[in-house]
Structure formats: C-alpha cells, structure tokens
Amino acid sequence: MTKSGCAIRLGVKKRLGEFTLDCQLDIANGITAIFGPSGSGKTTLLDCIAGFLSPDQGCISKFGRIVFSSERSINVSPNKRGIGYVVQNSALFPHLTVKENINYGFSLTSEQKRKYSLETVMEILDIAYLSERDTRNLSGGERQRVALARSLAAFPDILLLDEPLASLDAPFRGLIIQKLKIIFRELGIPMIYVSHSISEVIALAHQVVVMSEGSILGSGNVSILLRDSNVKRVADFSSFENLLQGSISPVGIDGQKSIALGDTKLILPIERSEGEEKEEVSAIVSIRASDIILSKIKPIGLSARNVISARVKEVHSTDSSVLVECDIGEPIYVEITSLSQSELGIYSGTEVFLIIKASSIMVLGN
Amino acid sequence: MLEITYITLKVAIAATLINFPFALYIGWILGRRNPKGRLVLEVFISLPLALPPVVTGYALLIALGSRSPIGNFIQNVLGIDIIFTWVAASLAAAVVSFPLMVRSIIVAMSAVDPRLERSARSLGAGPMKTFFSITLPLSYQGVIAGTLLGFVRALSEFGATIIVAGNIPGVTQTLPLAIFARVQTGRTSDAFELVAVSVLLAVISLGVHNWLLSRSGSKGGV
Amino acid sequence: MKKSFLIISIILFFATSITYAKTIRILMETVPDTRYLQELLPEFEKQTGTKLIFNFAGSQTLAGEISNGGPADIFISAGHSPARFLVDRGHIKEENILELVENVLVVATSDDGEYVNISDIAELANMHRIAIADPDLAPAGEYAKEALHNIGIWSEISRRTILAADVRTALAYVQTGDVDAAVVYITDVSIAKGVSTKLFINGMHHTPIVYPAAVVENAREPVLGKEYLDFLTTAYASSVFEKYGFASVKERIN
Numbered sequence: 094m095t096k097s098g099c100a101i102r103l104g105v106k107k108r109l110g111e112f113t114l115d116c117q118l119d120i121a122n123g124i125t126a127i128f129g130p131s132g133s134g135k136t137t138l139l140d141c142i143a144g145f146l147s148p149d150q151g152c153i154s155k156f157g158r159i160v161f162s163s164e165r166s167i168n169v170s171p172n173k174r175g176i177g178y179v180v181q182n183s184a185l186f187p188h189l190t191v192k193e194n195i196n197y198g199f200s201l202t203s204e205q206k207r208k209y210s211l212e213t214v215m216e217i218l219d220i221a222y223l224s225e226r227d228t229r230n231l232s233g234g235e236r237q238r239v240a241l242a243r244s245l246a247a248f249p250d251i252l253l254l255d256e257p258l259a260s261l262d263a264p265f266r267g268l269i270i271q272k273l274k275i276i277f278r279e280l281g282i283p284m285i286y287v288s289h290s291i292s293e294v295i296a297l298a299h300q301v302v303v304m305s306e307g308s309i310l311g312s313g314n315v316s317i318l319l320r321d322s323n324v325k326r327v328a329d330f331s332s333f334e335n336l337l338q339g340s341i342s343p344v345g346i347d348g349q350k351s352i353a354l355g356d357t358k359l360i361l362p363i364e365r366s367e368g369e370e371k372e373e374v375s376a377i378v379s380i381r382a383s384d385i386i387l388s389k390i391k392p393i394g395l396s397a398r399n400v401i402s403a404r405v406k407e408v409h410s411t412d413s414s415v416l417v418e419c420d421i422g423e424p425i426y427v428e429i430t431s432l433s434q435s436e437l438g439i440y441s442g443t444e445v446f447l448i449i450k451a452s453s454i455m456v457l458g459n
Numbered sequence: 460m461l462e463i464t465y466i467t468l469k470v471a472i473a474a475t476l477i478n479f480p481f482a483l484y485i486g487w488i489l490g491r492r493n494p495k496g497r498l499v500l501e502v503f504i505s506l507p508l509a510l511p512p513v514v515t516g517y518a519l520l521i522a523l524g525s526r527s528p529i530g531n532f533i534q535n536v537l538g539i540d541i542i543f544t545w546v547a548a549s550l551a552a553a554v555v556s557f558p559l560m561v562r563s564i565i566v567a568m569s570a571v572d573p574r575l576e577r578s579a580r581s582l583g584a585g586p587m588k589t590f591f592s593i594t595l596p597l598s599y600q601g602v603i604a605g606t607l608l609g610f611v612r613a614l615s616e617f618g619a620t621i622i623v624a625g626n627i628p629g630v631t632q633t634l635p636l637a638i639f640a641r642v643q644t645g646r647t648s649d650a651f652e653l654v655a656v657s658v659l660l661a662v663i664s665l666g667v668h669n670w671l672l673s674r675s676g677s678k679g680g681v
Numbered sequence: 682m683k684k685s686f687l688i689i690s691i692i693l694f695f696a697t698s699i700t701y702a703k704t705i706r707i708l709m710e711t712v713p714d715t716r717y718l719q720e721l722l723p724e725f726e727k728q729t730g731t732k733l734i735f736n737f738a739g740s741q742t743l744a745g746e747i748s749n750g751g752p753a754d755i756f757i758s759a760g761h762s763p764a765r766f767l768v769d770r771g772h773i774k775e776e777n778i779l780e781l782v783e784n785v786l787v788v789a790t791s792d793d794g795e796y797v798n799i800s801d802i803a804e805l806a807n808m809h810r811i812a813i814a815d816p817d818l819a820p821a822g823e824y825a826k827e828a829l830h831n832i833g834i835w836s837e838i839s840r841r842t843i844l845a846a847d848v849r850t851a852l853a854y855v856q857t858g859d860v861d862a863a864v865v866y867i868t869d870v871s872i873a874k875g876v877s878t879k880l881f882i883n884g885m886h887h888t889p890i891v892y893p894a895a896v897v898e899n900a901r902e903p904v905l906g907k908e909y910l911d912f913l914t915t916a917y918a919s920s921v922f923e924k925y926g927f928a929s930v931k932e933r934i935n
Contacts (some may be wrong), residue, residue: 145577171580172495172589177583182572189598197592247582517853524857542859543810543843619845621846624855643741644817 096214100251100283105141105151106163114138114148114307122275122283126294128318129304129419130327132426135287135387138304139253142285143178144171155251177249181256181395183240185228188404192241198247209280216243218272233266238272252276254286258293267377267457270297270336288331291318291328296336296377303327311444319409319416330411335425340373341456352378352454355422362451377457382416382428384453387435388446399449407441408434415439417449465631469621471543471613474552474673478609483602486564486588490598491571508558510578513625519623521548541623547632548624552613554600559680560609569600600672607668611661635661684890686711704732705905708753708897710763710820711847712735714872717925733833740820747772747897754900755909757781757892760820764893772802773895779910782919782927784890786828789855789879796861799879805829806837808861812851815844820890825864828887852876866890867926 106113114134128134144152144160147168151182153161155176160169162171170179177198186194199211215221219236223231226412237257244252258266276282276295288294294301295315302312303324309322311317318324327367339354341361352360359378392400403419410416417427417432427447429439439445487506489492507515509519523530523541533539541547571594586636617635623632626640634657639651705805712718715735722733738746744763747753748770756773758764765774788805790796796808805811813829814822820843829835843860845851852873854860863876870878894913896906912918 143581145580162521169587172578172583172585175580176576180572180574180578184578186593197579197584201583201588207624243578243582249581253581346506360663476686520853520857520859524854524859526856530857542854542857622850625843625845627843640815640817645741649812 097303098155099154101153101155101285103142103144103151103153105138105148107141107146107148107151109137109341112137112307114141116307116309118166118302118309118312120283120285120302121300123299124277124283124297125241125285125300125302125313126298127285127287127302127304128291128294128328129181129310130329131287131289132306133304133327134307135151135256135289135304137285138306139178139255143176143253144169144174154311158166170317175248175250177244177247177252178253179237179240179244179257182260183236185231185236185243187228189228190222191228191231192223194228194239195243195246198243202248203213208248214245217275218245226234232265233261234268237261237265237269239438241272241276245276245282249282252282252413254443256287256289258288258290263379264457266293267336267379270377270457271338271370273297273374275339277374290332292334292336292379294318310435316360318420319407325409325411329412330416330428333426335380335382335418336377336457337380337423337425338377340375342373352456354378354444355419357401357424359401359449359454360451361454361456377387379457380425380449380453380454382426384449385425385427386448387417387427387429387433387437387439388448389439389443391446392448395448396450397448399447399454400446400449401449403445403447405439405441405443408439417445419445421447460652460656463631463632463637463653464628464660466545466548466631466633467614467635467660470548470552470631470633471610474616475560475606478551478557479606482557482561482564482605482609483595486561486602486605487594489561490568491573491576491594492508500516500660504561505558507555508552512551512555512616513622513643513674516619516622519551519554521545521581523550523623532601542604543623543625543627543631545624546597548616548620548633550610551619551623552616553672555616556609556612557641559612560605563605564598564602569599569606570601574681583612602669605666607664611664614660614664615657685802699786701777703730703902703905703917704734705754705848705909706734706736706752707755707757707903707909708736708738708743708751709755709757710743710757710759712741712868713870717868717921720755720921721913721918722918725909728912729905729908733881733909734897739760739818750899752901752904753893753897756897757894759784759892760823760890761893762820768897772898773897777895777912778893778909779895781892781894781913782922783884784892785884785886786824786864786882786890787867787878788882789852789873789876790862790864790879791855791858792875794858796879799862802832802880802882803834803866805862806834808838808841810841810843810860811838812843812845812854812860812863814848814851814865815846819845819847821848821866821869824887824890828882829864831886832882843931849873871925 099119105116106115114137116138124267127138129135135147141148148163150163160174162168165418173305185244195211199395210258218241220238220242223235223239253268258269260398262268277284297369302314303310303328310327313322322397340351341352344350350363351358352361402420403421405417407418409418410431415430415431417429417439419425419427489501505626513567521527525531525534530541533541565661575593576589579593618637620633621636626632626636634653638650691762695777726732743758746768747756748766755788764778788799790799813825814823816826829838835873843854845854848865848869849872851863851865855869855876856873894910896903900906
C-alpha cells in the first residue's frame with residue numbers, strides 16, 4: 094500500500110438537527126489541520142472519517158480503499174478502518190495502567206502488521222518511565238503523550254486528533270507540537286488534526302482545511318489562511334503567536350542562553366529555577382506577533398537583547414491589523430497597525446529589523 | 460423449614476441467572492446505544508414493575524400453559540413440565556425482578572464515558588471486546604448492585620409465583636408462599652420463624668453486596 | 682397564587698368523596714363473581730335512597746377487621762367460621778344471623794379437550810390433574826375437599842390436586858389446560874370462558890354452603906342494615922340469586 098496520493102478522499106453530507114455538514118475534500122499525505130470556529134463541523138467531519146457517525150450520503154476512502162459509501166451500502170466499522178483517533182482530553186482507560194493502555198491496540202494487531210515495536214513508540218514519546226503508573230495522576234502533557242502512544246501502538250494508517258493541544262498548559266503545548274512532528278517524520282503516519290488556533294496550525298500543519306458552518310471555505314497550503322479573504326474572515330488573528338522550533342544551547346561563558354532557529358540566534362531569558370543544562374535541547378518557543386517591534390533602520394542603544402535583520406516576505410492584512418511575514422530562515426510574523434505599515438512603507442521585499450525582548454520569548458517545554 | 464429455604468434459594472438463584480445475560484444486554488443497549496424503538500423497549504421492560512404481580516402471573520400462565528404454543532411445545536416436544544414446578548417459580552421471579560436488575564445496569568452503563576468506548580473502537584476493538592474490556596469493568600459495581608437487587612426481589616416474590624407454580628409444599632412452596640399459608644391458617648408463630656429466615660437471607664445478600672463494593676474503590680472515567 | 686389554588690383543589694377533591702346520602706358499609710367475603718350483587722344494588726338504592734359501599738376481603742381479614750373495630754354495618758361471609766369467630770367475640774349476635782343463599786359445588790371442565798363430557802364423579806380419579814381452591818385460603822376449597830373426601834376419591838386424587846390461590850386461579854388452570862377439571866362453586870364457573878359446568882355434586886357430601894349475613898353489633902346504621910338484609914330475602918332478590926345458580930336456603934330446608 095503506497096503512501097502517495099490522497100490519504101483521505103471524501104464527499105459527504107450529514108444532517109444533525111439544525112446543522113448540515115456538506116463537504117468535498119481531498120486530504121494529502123502529511124500533517125493536515127482542520128481549522129474553523131467552533132460549531133463549524135470540524136469534529137463532526139472527524140467523526141465521519143473515523144466511522145462514529147454515518148453520513149446521510151456520500152463516500153469516504155482512505156488511500157484508495159472505500160470505508161464508506163452510501164450508494165454501495167458500505168460502512169466499515171470504526172475498529173476496522175485502520176484510522177486512529179485521539180479525542181480531546183485523552184480519554185485514557187482509568188482501570189488500566191499506562192502500559193496496559195498502550196498495549197490495548199497493540200495486542201489487537203496481528204504480528205505481521207506491527208511495523209514498529211512498542212518500545213519505539215514509547216521512546217519517541219518519551220514515556221517509558223510511566224509504564225506501571227496509574228492513569229489518574231498524570232500531568233496534561235503526560236496524558237496526551239500516553240494517548241498518542243496508545244493510538245500509535247494500534248498501527249493506524251492515519252491518525253485523527255481532536256484539538257490535541259487545547260487542554261494543555263503552555264509548556265506542554267510545545268512538547269506535543271514537537272512530538273507530532275517527530276511522529277510524522279519517524280513513523281510516516283499522516284495526521285489530521287482539528288484546531289481553532291491559527292498559531293498552532295501555522296506552526297504545525299503542511300496543509301489546512303478551513304471550515305465554516307458545515308462547509309469548506311478553502312483548503313490547501315497553510316498560507317491560504319493569510320491570503321484567502323474568505324478564509325481570513327473566520328480566523329482570529331488577535332493574539333497570534335509564533336511557534337518556532339529551534340535548539341537551545343547551554344548557558345555560555347557570557348552567562349547567556351540562546352536558541353538557534355532558522356538562520357539566526359535569539360537570546361532567551363534565564364529562569365532562576367533552571368539547572369545547568371549541559372547539552373543542546375530541541376524546544377519550541379512562543380513569541381507573540383504583537384510583541385515584536387519592526388524598524389526600518391538598525392536601532393542602537395536598545396535594552397532589547399534581540400535585534401535581527403530580516404526581509405519582508407509578504408504583508409497580510411486582517412480586519413484588525415497587519416501581519417508582516419518576515420523570513421529569518423523560517424517565517425516569523427509581526428503584528429503592526431496599518432497606519433504604521435503605510436507610514437514606514439513596509440512591503441514585500443523591504444529589509445527590516447525585528448526587535449524582540451528576551452522576556453517576550455516563552456520556551457514551551459522541552 | 461430447611462426445605463422451604465432450599466426451594467426459595469434455588470428459585471431465586473435460577474431467576475437471577477436467567478435474568479443476568481438479558482439484563483446485561485438490554486442494559487447495554489439502553490444505557491450506551493440509542494436503539495430505534497427505545498421508548499417501546501423501556502416501557503416493555505418496566506411493565507412487571509408497574510403491574511400487580513398477580514397480573515404478571517396470569518400472563519405467564521397464559522403464555523406458558525399447556526394450551527399455549529410455547530407451553531405445548533415445551534411439554535409435548537421437549538417433555539419438560541413448567542407449570543406447577545420450581546421452573547415456573549423461577550420464571551415468575553425472573554420476570555418480576557427483571558426491571559429492578561436492568562434499570563440499575565442501565566444507569567451504571569450510561570455513566571461510562573462514551574469517549575472511552577470510542578477510543579477502544581478506534582484502537583481496533585469490536586463492540587463485544589469493547590463491552591467486556593471497557594464498559595463492563597467500568598460499570599461492574601452497578602451491575603452487581605442491580606443483580607443483587609434482582610436477587611432480593613426474587614427471594615420475596617409471591618403474587619406471580621402462586622399462580623404459575625402453585626403453593627405446593629416441598630416442590631414450589633417458597634418462603635413467601637409458606638409465610639402466607641401459615642398466616643392464613645392462623646399459625647402465626649410458624650410464620651414468624653419463616654419471616655426471620657427471610658430477613659436473614661435479605662441481610663446476607665445485602666451484606667455480600669456491601670462487601671463486594673468495598674473491595675474496590677470506584678473507578679469512573681477520568 | 683398557584684399554591685392556594687392547589688390546596689383548594691386538593692380539598693375539593695377529597696370533599697367530593699364525602700357523601701351526604703345515607704350509606705351502609707358492607708364487609709363481605711371476596712367472591713370471584715360479583716355480578717349478582719351489582720344487579721341487586723341499583724334496585725335497593727332506588728327503593729330506599731341508601732347507598733351501598735362494599736368492602737371485600739378474605740376470611741381472616743374480614744373477621745379481623747370487625748374484631749378490631751373497623752366500620753361496618755353488615756357482615757356477609759362465605760362459610761360459618763368467620764361468623765362463629767365474631768359471635769364468640771360478641772361482635773354479632775347469633776340470633777341476628779340470617780342464612781342467605783346456598784351455593785352448589787360443581788365439576789367444571791374445558792369445553793374442548795379430553796374431558797368435555799363427564800358422567801360420573803369417579804372419572805376425576807383418572808385425570809392427570811385437578812384443581813380446587815386451597816382449603817387453607819378459601820372456603821370453596823374446604824367444601825371441595827370435604828366433598829371429595831366424603832365421596833371417597835380424595836385419597837386417590839389428593840396427590841394430583843393443585844391447591845390454587847383462589848377459585849379464579851383454579852378455573853384459569855382449566856382454561857390453560859394445566860388441569861383437567863376444577864371443583865368450584867357453580868356461581869364461579871361463568872367467569873371462565875371456555876369452561877362450563879359438567880357435573881353437579883350432591884349437597885349431601887358436604888356441609889351446606891351458606892352465606893351467613895348479619896348486622897354488626899356496633900353498626901352505625903343498624904336500621905338501614907336490617908332493611909338491606911330484608912331486601913335480600915325478597916322474591917326479587919331470590920330471583921336474581923337463582924339466575925346465577927344459587928339455591929335458596931328456604932328450598933333446602935323444605
């Protein structure tokens with residue numbers, strides 16, 4: 094079974110009381126986000142793909158294999174679709190230990206289908222130390238990792254995730270974002286995840302499907318979120334945060350801690366409670382778009398620790414402000430007012446300087 | 460007295476065993492799934508609760524008597540007697556105690572977080588496996604409570620029993636029937652003895668119930 | 682506002698059940714078929730303007746209720762023991778006892794099946810099973826057992842006799858085919874469809890099945906009660922009783 098081509102191809106209609114879901118969609122191999130305001134039908138769509146909801150009419154196929162067809166009366170039951178589902182709040186089995194939870198799907202899979210070992214999964218998600226634990230006293234991040242491990246141990250061809258980051262505290266969000274990227278990279282499992290946070294979608298997804306009121310507003314590369322005017326309508330750009338992945342160097346002789354990301358290096362705040370890390374650690378940092386200051390001339394004598402030169406890739410206007418997409422080896426977004434944009438003359442190609450206080454950079458767990 | 464107690468226990472245990480798989484299944488259907496015709500099913504299983512046991516007794520007599528299709532088949536083809544035997548007493552007790560058992564089970568099963576079951580399904584577990592590995596372990600206290608409740612009710616069943624099983628000493632005379640017969644004939648001290656035995660049985664059942672529940676803490680969904 | 686409306690409704694609901702017409706309370710032994718009573722009732726109420734309230738109970742309960750001072754004007758039992766009990770305790774006077782009608786024991790079988798017609802009581806001994814009311818629970822059973830014993834077939838048939846909870850149940854067993862015949866009062870057979878009287882049992886085989894009736898000593902309406910008892914001995918009442926199969930006591934004596 095090749096992994097090229099459409100992970101999911103569907104065309105479904107489903108009526109639930111006042112709400113109607115009506116979608117036509119091709120989802121490619123990769124990490125795909127389903128984005129939209131609450132009530133837009135994202136979870137309903139996921140439930141249809143997983144087989145927990147039967148569309149009134151339509152067809153759903155996974156890598157070419159039909160799992161639902163109203164015309165042909167095909168409706169493969171959820172346990173036979175090979176589609177994993179991580180629900181919100183993890184839903185770990187409370188009467189089983191962590192290891193038993195993870196082993197649940199593993200033991201239901203025949204030996205020939207087990208493409209990787211349990212140990213691999215537990216290593217990727219870094220939960221070997223939790224094996225014999227009860228599921229009741231785990232932190233949010235631990236629960237989510239166990240839930241991911243559990244789903245992966247069932248060897249799904251596709252993994253669905255419903256708001257995987259929503260119930261997590263900030264430090265854990267970064268961790269899970271990393272883990273999801275690693276899962277795709279190491280195990281090659283395409284993921285479809287539901288999110289209402291634009292920042293997360295931009296940080297994590299290759300593709301995005303934007304939904305509103307039961308239908309699809311647009312789909313494609315993540316950039317449509319900023320380009321397509323239809324799509325922008327439903328996106329909430331206020332408090333947009335950049336979620337960037339980089340590697341943190343240990344505290345140097347100069348007493349500074351920094352993170353290397355993209356082409357550049359950012360100085361990080363040092364927390365008093367931190368111990369001495371001896372090695373480089375991969376981490377995700379969050380920088381609010383509104384916390385970055387743009388300057389057309391190189392500033393001097395500033396208290397801010399980070400002054401980075403960058404080139405403007407594109408300027409996107411949202412209803413409340415302007416988001417300037419800059420290239421620092423990775424895209425980073427800066428929020429400014431449209432007045433500032435016109436006064437300073439910020440356009441695609443403009444060379445600018447980004448000013449970021451160390452304290453504006455939040456390290457999201459490692 | 461020993462014989463009466465033996466018959467009573469035999470009848471009540473048989474009734475509970477008969478009911479258990481049905482109560483589990485229907486408890487699951489009504490507690491966890493949303494079947495079509497749910498209302499009809501709910502009314503139907505609650506009928507024995509609402510009707511006087513005597514009515515239930517007559518209904519069973521008509522349904523299982525020698526002339527009925529079912530009764531005829533069982534008697535003439537299978538060669539098994541039902542009416543006026545302890546089997547009839549068990550069936551009467553089963554029907555009357557079923558609503559109590561199944562309602563407790565419905566409540567217990569509907570308290571299980573559906574997302575846990577969904578997770579199990581998406582991990583590859585079919586409906587049966589999900590039921591036995593997830594739903595049942597998480598609702599077993601309610602299942603036990605319901606079963607014991609049904610058992611206690613079966614111990615005290617009278618109105619339906621006296622009709623389909625008769626009040627035959629040594630064969631179908633259970634504790635409730637024996638107590639009634641003695642009261643009616645003025646043998647009140649004999650009756651009191653039997654009442655004491657009844658109370659003892661009930662107390663033991665409830666004691667077992669509490670002991671079983673105290674052995675494990677509650678395990679709801681997290 | 683709503684609360685007072687509710688209270689008023691509840692009061693009215695109960696108030697309307699207080700009747701202001703004269704009423705007699707009749708405490709009577711449970712009988713399966715009360716149609717003759719229902720036929721007599723309107724006639725008496727029309728004649729005298731008195732309302733009748735019936736309270737049915739089993740033998741023990743009956744006697745017990747009156748003994749404990751439960752309100753009753755008239756007492757009617759099936760069989761003498763409850764009456765005896767009450768006489769002994771002074772709740773009714775022996776000379777006030779009126780023997781109303783007399784009942785007849787019959788053998789009833791299903792109208793289709795093996796025993797559609799029986800000519801001799803001895804055939805009972807060959808049957809797979811018969812039913813009578815449990816003698817411990819109902820007088821009808823006592824009389825049945827007494828009769829079968831005096832006829833001489835009780836020892837043979839007792840092992841195969843089902844002692845039913847009551848007459849109705851005994852007849853139900855005939856209907857469902859679980860017994861071949863039931864020995865019950867003639868007045869009861871008509872309640873069971875598909876079952877009818879096939880044989881009469883001669884009254885000499887058992888004590889007379891009479892219905893002693895009396896006005897209770899501390900009745901609230903002794904005069905009205907006596908009126909009712911007199912009514913029950915009129916020609917009209919007799920004709921109703923006979924229609925349902927009762928024999929008049931006077932007939933037997935004569």
